[in-house]
Amino acid sequence: MTTDDRRTDGGAEASGEEFEEYADLGATTENAMEIAETSMDRVRGLVPDETLADRIRQKSVHATGDPEFQHLVRFTGETADEPVVAGARAVLEERPIVTDITMVKAGITGRGHDCRVEKAIGNGGELARRTGMTRTAASVLNLDRRGVYDDAIAAVGNAPTAALALADCIEDGTRPAVVVATPVGFVKAAESRRRLRAVAERHGVPAITNVGRRGGSGLAAGLTNELVHVASDVRDGEVDLP
Amino acid sequence: MTTDDRRTDGGAEASGEEFEEYADLGATTENAMEIAETSMDRVRGLVPDETLADRIRQKSVHATGDPEFQHLVRFTGETADEPVVAGARAVLEERPIVTDITMVKAGITGRGHDCRVEKAIGNGGELARRTGMTRTAASVLNLDRRGVYDDAIAAVGNAPTAALALADCIEDGTRPAVVVATPVGFVKAAESRRRLRAVAERHGVPAITNVGRRGGSGLAAGLTNELVHVASDVRDGEVDLP
Numbered sequence: 001m002t003t004d005d006r007r008t009d010g011g012a013e014a015s016g017e018e019f020e021e022y023a024d025l026g027a028t029t030e031n032a033m034e035i036a037e038t039s040m041d042r043v044r045g046l047v048p049d050e051t052l053a054d055r056i057r058q059k060s061v062h063a064t065g066d067p068e069f070q071h072l073v074r075f076t077g078e079t080a081d082e083p084v085v086a087g088a089r090a091v092l093e094e095r096p097i098v099t100d101i102t103m104v105k106a107g108i109t110g111r112g113h114d115c116r117v118e119k120a121i122g123n124g125g126e127l128a129r130r131t132g133m134t135r136t137a138a139s140v141l142n143l144d145r146r147g148v149y150d151d152a153i154a155a156v157g158n159a160p161t162a163a164l165a166l167a168d169c170i171e172d173g174t175r176p177a178v179v180v181a182t183p184v185g186f187v188k189a190a191e192s193r194r195r196l197r198a199v200a201e202r203h204g205v206p207a208i209t210n211v212g213r214r215g216g217s218g219l220a221a222g223l224t225n226e227l228v229h230v231a232s233d234v235r236d237g238e239v240d241l242p
Numbered sequence: 243m244t245t246d247d248r249r250t251d252g253g254a255e256a257s258g259e260e261f262e263e264y265a266d267l268g269a270t271t272e273n274a275m276e277i278a279e280t281s282m283d284r285v286r287g288l289v290p291d292e293t294l295a296d297r298i299r300q301k302s303v304h305a306t307g308d309p310e311f312q313h314l315v316r317f318t319g320e321t322a323d324e325p326v327v328a329g330a331r332a333v334l335e336e337r338p339i340v341t342d343i344t345m346v347k348a349g350i351t352g353r354g355h356d357c358r359v360e361k362a363i364g365n366g367g368e369l370a371r372r373t374g375m376t377r378t379a380a381s382v383l384n385l386d387r388r389g390v391y392d393d394a395i396a397a398v399g400n401a402p403t404a405a406l407a408l409a410d411c412i413e414d415g416t417r418p419a420v421v422v423a424t425p426v427g428f429v430k431a432a433e434s435r436r437r438l439r440a441v442a443e444r445h446g447v448p449a450i451t452n453v454g455r456r457g458g459s460g461l462a463a464g465l466t467n468e469l470v471h472v473a474s475d476v477r478d479g480e481v482d483l484p
Contacts, residue, residue, distance in 0.1 A: 039429040065426040065455035106348040107459070158460075184307040184460070187281040213307035216460040217349070218400075218426070 046070075052088075052239075053080035056208055056226055063222030064214070072214070074193075076179075076200045076207035083178050083206035085241050087227035088234055090153050090177035091115060097153045097224060098143065100136050100162035100183075104155055107221025112232040118148065120162060137161035144169040149176050153227065156181040157220030160188035167192070167199040179207040180223050182215035189213055288312075294330075294481075295322035298450055298468055305464030306456070314456065316435075318442045318449035325420050325448035327483050329469035330476055332395050332419035333357060339395045339466060340385065342378055342404035342425075346397055349463025354474040360390065362404060379403035386411040391418050395469065398423040399462025402434035409434070409441040421449040422465050424457035431455055 039062065046067045047058045057070040077083045096116040099105040105119040124138025131138070136159035143149060149169060154176040156163045160183045170176070181196050183189045193209040200207040208223055233239040281304065288309045289300045299312040319325045338358040341347040347361040366380025373380065378401035385391060391411055396418040398405045402425045412418070423438050425431045435451045442449040450465055475481040 039427060042428040062427065063458070065428065065431060065457060101348075103345055103348040103460070103463070106343075106345040185281060185304070186284040186307065189307060215307060216305070216458070218345070218458040218460050221345070 051081055052084040052230060055230060056084055056223055059222050059226040060210070060219060063219045069210075069214070072210045072212050074197060074207075074209050074211060076197050076205070076209070081242070083208045084227065084230060086206040087153060087178040087180070087208070087224075088230040088239075088241060090151070091228050091231035092234060093151075093177075095151050095153055095177050096148065097155060098148055099220070099224075100140070100156045101158045101217065103217040104157040104220050104224075107157075107218060107225075108155075109225045109228055112228045115153065115228075118143075134159065134161040137165040140165035140169065144174055149174045151175065151177050153177055153224060154179045154181075155220045155224045156183055157215070157217035158183055160185065160192035163192035163196050164188070167196045170196075170199050170203050170205055175203070176205055178227070179205060179209075180220055180227070181207065181209045182219045182223070184213065184215040184219075186213060189215060293323055294326040294472060297472060298326055298465055301464050301468040302452070302461060305461045311452070311456070314452045314454050316439060316449075316451050316453060318439050318447070318451070323484070325450045326469065326472060328448040329395060329420040329422070329450070329466075330472040330481075330483060332393070333470050333473035334476060335393075335419075337393050337395055337419050338390065339397060340390055341462070341466075342382070342398045343400045343459065345459040346399040346462050346466075349399075349460060349467075350397075351467045351470055354470045357395070357470075360385075376401065376403040379407040382407035382411065386416055391416045393417065393419050395419055395466060396421045396423075397462045397466045398425055399457070399459035400425055402427065402430035405434035405438050406430070409438045412438075412441050412445050412447055417445070418447055420469070421447060421451075422462055422469070423449065423451045424461045424465070426455065426457040426461075428455060431457060 043058050043062045047061050047070045048054045053075055057073050060069045060073050061067055075083050091113050094114045096118055097108055099119045101121045102119050105117055108117050120139035120143050121136050122139060123142045124135050127138035127142060128135040140162050154166055156166060163181045163183050179196065179200060181193055183192055190213055197207060197209055230239060234241055285300050285304045289303050289312045290296045295317055299315050302311045302315050303309055317325050333355050336356045338360055339350055341361045343363045344361050347359055350359050362381035362385050363378050364381060365384045366377050369380035369384060370377040382404050396408055398408060405423045405425050421442060423435055425434055432455055439449060439451055472481060476483055
């Protein structure tokens with residue numbers, strides 16, 4: 001279109017009614033919130049709505065658009081709720097949210113928490129060059145050396161090597177408040193999550209992960225945002241943590 | 243772990259061998275590139291490798307971790323290759339890549355192109371408040387008014403309303419070089435892509451989309467990055483565009 005065409009019908013915008021179909025998820029406008037509710041209502045029709053863990057299962061379906069994904073989520077802890085409780089508490093205590101890559105950081109909501117949001121990538125260039133390991137793994141190791149992961153909400157959405165590095169850090173004594181790890185892909189993704197689950201289990205670190213090759217940054221951000229959402233509900237007196 | 247524990251074994255890093263398992267996708271280090279190749283080799287074992295459209299199908303499988311996704315991708319154009327050719331040409335001509343949200347922008351590779359990467363979100367606050375439409379849709383309409391979408395690579399990964407707004411812009415005369423649209427979810431996501439396909443078809447705008455409720459920011463970024471990759475191969479003489 002030409003810029004001029006558009007400018008001449010700018011007056012039509014003021015009505016608002018014609019824009020109803022533009023309302024959707026994650027926004028702050030009235031229509032947006034209404035439709036976000038519709039979307040979660042549909043998900044609640046597909047996933048149980050009894051426990052805190054169910055909220056994470058629901059969010060996994062919401063984030064992936066796939067009802068089957070609820071069966072792929074795994075909870076490491078004494079109970080399935082434990083990592084959700086640990087995550088919500090960490091949000092309430094304003095612990096940092098540390099993501100593997102920029103994309104996951106970009107997906108973390110800005111509302112409902114006062115946690116610092118930090119990404120690992122970009123902190124390991126020199127170590128990566130020296131050792132041949134990936135920049136993301138090197139970044140995780142470097143951040144860990146500065147104590148960043150202790151008591152943090154550690155979210156890994158993309159890099160299997162970040163999940164493997166985080167597992168090593170936990171073996172070496174690091175204790176994140178909770179780990180959310182959903183790296184995706186055909187090489188090491190499922191294996192990295194399996195290793196993370198085993199290490200987290202052994203060292204008592206609550207974790208939310210998935211099985212299979214699927215996953216990704218959007219899922220990791222969505223699940224982490226659900227921890228923020230649970231924390232908001234605790235703050236509003238709608239949810240009690242055990 | 244304590245910071246001190248870690249510092250004392252810092253010397254071990256210099257070897258590199260023990261870090262081999264940290265090598266993976268999307269990185270610049272030697273091991274990383276080797277494993278990225280392994281990953282795409284596995285995908286090529288699952289998806290045909292004949293046409294330019296196949297490269298997008300492969301990337302969809304790579305990005306979602308799901309071999310079935312190859313069957314969900316749709317190509318709008320005279321041929322299935324047309325939107326890939328149009329996208330690669332647009333990259334070679336250094337057209338802007340315009341994403342709906344920050345997360346998609348964060349997923350666009352920094353290598354292999356000199357395109358400006360811009361996000362729509364953040365450009366529509368006032369219009370959204372005035373009309374009740376989502377901020378993303380309002381941002382698309384505002385950017386379009388400035389002519390940003392003409393000849394651009396338009397990538398929509400998250401917001402169905404952004405896809406709907408973009409469809410309206412195309413109906414009103416805007417001509418992106420190519421559209422990549424994969425919004426995810428239970429409300430309007432599939433419908434927004436269906437509408438976009440119909441409008442793109444009618445107005446001769448090449449488009450890459452998918453069917454069903456799945457999709458997301460990671461997929462949109464991955465498919466857009468594959469257009470960059472095809473352009474790189476053209477530049478290197480490995481691929482000829484028709």
